[in-house]
Amino acid sequence: MRLSTTYTLDKPYYYECFDESLPYSSQAKPKYPLLVLLITLGLLAFYQLENHYLGSFMIMLAVVECLSFYYKRPWWVARQMMSRASGSEVTIVFDDEGVKAENPHKSYQLSWQQISEIIETERGFILKAQRGMQYISKQALNDEITAELNKRATQ
Known part of the structure; x- marks a missing residue:
């Protein structure tokens, strides 16, 4: 054959x-534990350490993670379209x-x-x-x- x-x-x-x-990939769902960790660390930095820069940074990382999940499809296709192949x-x-x-x-x-x-x-x-x-x-x-x-x- x-x-x-x-x-x-x-x-x-x-x-x-x-x-x-x-649907068959490990990337099918958002990384909920990572999001919870980033937001928790951000809130701890705000209220316990009183470090607003660190807290804002952690929460912004959580927002970026959410955006990366939401725009995963167009981002992946754009990267493939830029490849030599x-x-x-x-x-x-x-x-x-x-x-x-x-x-x-x-x-x-x-x-x-x-x-x-x-x-x-x-x-x-x-x-x-x-x-x-x-x-x-x-x-x-x-x-x-x-x-x-x-x-x-x-x-």
């Missing part, structure tokens, strides 16, 4: 990648050894043994491995590749 396909790394692909991967064409090859993806700026290879889980989402597949997740959109896949990924996901 040797199947291949290509797709372009563009803004709609990045938005889809973020939206489909987020943005706009390039990616070629993915599925064979008996695993999955290989390559564009002019970056490549990765995952053997089937390295892939711990294949998750089918509404619009694509997430390949989970020890060193992270890779998202592949169904728009880029043909029926043969989709069937192969579904077969391997159930194994």
Whole structure:
């Protein structure tokens, strides 16, 4: 078996990648313990230490953390769009050894043994491995590749 396909790394692909991967990521929820800690330290600095600069700084850090969670999606997509790989064409090859993806700026290879889980989402597949997740959109896949990924996901 040797199947291949290509797709372009563009803004709609990045938005889809973020939206489909987020529920399976550790970044899906705000860091509530960190927020509580920062606000508590800020209030302690205000009222116990009477250090308004330190208290304001801690509370502003909590606000920045909230803003970073709220604007996580556009910030992530903007960073991807500024990368060298943005706009390039990616070629993915599925064979008996695993999955290989390559564009002019970056490549990765995952053997089937390295892939711990294949998750089918509404619009694509997430390949989970020890060193992270890779998202592949169904728009880029043909029926043969989709069937192969579904077969391997159930194994």
